[in-house]
Amino acid sequence: MHGYQLNRELSEQLGGxxxxxxxxxxxxxxxxxxxxxxxxxxxxxxxxxxxxxxITSEGERLFLELLEETPQENQxxxxxxxxxxxxxxxxxxxxxxxxxxxxxxxxxxxxxxFKAHLRDADTTDDYQRALFEHARAGTESDIxxxxxxxxxxxxxxxxxxxxxxxxxxxxxxxxxEHTS
Amino acid sequence: MHGYQLNRELSEQLGGxxxxxxxxxxxxxxxxxxxxxxxxxxxxxxxxxxxxxxITSEGERLFLELLEETPQENQxxxxxxxxxxxxxxxxxxxxxxxxxxxxxxxxxxxxxxFKAHLRDADTTDDYQRALFEHARAGTESDIxxxxxxxxxxxxxxxxxxxxxxxxxxxxxxxxxEHTS
DNA sequence: TCGTCGCTATATCGAGCCGATATATCGAAC
DNA sequence: GTTCGATATATCGGCTCGATATAGCGACGA
Numbered sequence: 001m002h003g004y005q006l007n008r009e010l011s012e013q014l015g016g017x018x019x020x021x022x023x024x025x026x027x028x029x030x031x032x033x034x035x036x037x038x039x040x041x042x043x044x045x046x047x048x049x050x051x052x053x054x055i056t057s058e059g060e061r062l063f064l065e066l067l068e069e070t071p072q073e074n075q076x077x078x079x080x081x082x083x084x085x086x087x088x089x090x091x092x093x094x095x096x097x098x099x100x101x102x103x104x105x106x107x108x109x110x111x112x113x114f115k116a117h118l119r120d121a122d123t124t125d126d127y128q129r130a131l132f133e134h135a136r137a138g139t140e141s142d143i144x145x146x147x148x149x150x151x152x153x154x155x156x157x158x159x160x161x162x163x164x165x166x167x168x169x170x171x172x173x174x175x176x177e178h179t180s
Numbered sequence: 181m182h183g184y185q186l187n188r189e190l191s192e193q194l195g196g197x198x199x200x201x202x203x204x205x206x207x208x209x210x211x212x213x214x215x216x217x218x219x220x221x222x223x224x225x226x227x228x229x230x231x232x233x234x235i236t237s238e239g240e241r242l243f244l245e246l247l248e249e250t251p252q253e254n255q256x257x258x259x260x261x262x263x264x265x266x267x268x269x270x271x272x273x274x275x276x277x278x279x280x281x282x283x284x285x286x287x288x289x290x291x292x293x294f295k296a297h298l299r300d301a302d303t304t305d306d307y308q309r310a311l312f313e314h315a316r317a318g319t320e321s322d323i324x325x326x327x328x329x330x331x332x333x334x335x336x337x338x339x340x341x342x343x344x345x346x347x348x349x350x351x352x353x354x355x356x357e358h359t360s
Numbered sequence: 361t362c363g364t365c366g367c368t369a370t371a372t373c374g375a376g377c378c379g380a381t382a383t384a385t386c387g388a389a390c
Numbered sequence: 391g392t393t394c395g396a397t398a399t400a401t402c403g404g405c406t407c408g409a410t411a412t413a414g415c416g417a418c419g420a
Binding site (some may be wrong): 184185202225231 | 397398406407
């Protein structure tokens with residue numbers, strides 16, 4: 001694919017959810033080529049030039065590495081997680097569950113912070129209080145959503161729950177863990 | 181205030197919701213001083229140096245200008261809106277309602293995009309579908325939240341609704357519009 | 361026939377933010 | 391005494407964004 005096409009396909013698949021500017025895209029493509037993750041080949045359609053890129057095996061390795069890495073909670077991790085999830089089909093089920101659980105744990109920490117803030121901080125400002133209350137509700141909704149994704153993933157692939165959570169597993173699930 | 185203190189107060193008030201790194205904060209303070217929005221004065225506590233900043237009247241003007249400007253929908257507007265709302269108390273009620281309505285309109289556009297995508301795009305990928313469905317639900321929740329904030333703001337200050345929305349206003353509210 | 365409009369396609373620039381890191385002071389705790 | 395964590399400022403590299411420039415292209419109408 002060439003850059004413009006790449007951006008168009010990305011916008012079509014992830015429209016609204018994740019966009020990239022050309023000021024990032026083209027330098028990224030050159031960087032990836034320098035790193036050996038992609039190769040480029042000049043092509044033309046009529047008089048219009050295109051630079052057609054192809055992923056290398058090193059690039060596929062890097063893609064999977066970036067996809068399954070679980071970085072520190074930072075400013076950009078919300079958006080990054082969305083992109084990760086959009087490409088979940090490329091990860092093995094165990095890794096999916098691990099990433100979902102790690103994400104949920106991070107959100108639970110965040111939720112606890114919001115609750116503590118609503119309880120402790122002497123915020124008299126109505127708007128700030130509304131902001132925190134809405135953030136709390138949104139985070140709880142995100143956590144419930146992740147819990148459902150994890151449940152659905154386990155049902156599909158009969159993944160063993162971590163030891164600490166086995167007590168909460170159903171009898172059916174526990175039997176499957178033993179027999180599979 | 182000095183930089184470190186500024187960051188601490190900001191984290192305490194908006195913890196989790198908006199953080200700023202020192203790599204942004206200190207350059208920002210110098211930029212603001214260059215622009216005449218703040219003044220700096222070197223101070224010390226014992227042997228420890230501090231640079232104490234104070235806002236100027238030009239800075240207050242700039243603050244309000246930044247607070248009430250309604251920029252194009254861009255990548256960072258979600259976070260920016262949260263910060264705006266956190267400082268809503270500094271804006272007059274009419275401006276608050278105007279900003280809330282503009283924000284809601286932007287989210288309604290986004291919601292329509294999500295719905296169109298879920299309807300039209302031939303996404304066979306379960307994770308991408310789940311992502312869009314969750315984004316749709318979250319956006320609807322945000323819109324309902326904004327609607328409630330607008331309603332509450334109108335009740336508090338008896339603001340006149342835009343002409344196009346008067347039909348939906350309650351009899352009570354309509355009477356108040358006429359009598360106030 | 362020509363103009364111009366919007367889409368395709370690549371590229372670069374300045375401004376700005378982040379995360380990491382460096383440096384140094386300080387109080388408290390052990 | 392020293393070590394630890396909080397206070398305090400600063401800078402760097404890497405990266406993104408949004409704006410802008412350039413140019414080929416098809417389609418449509420004046």
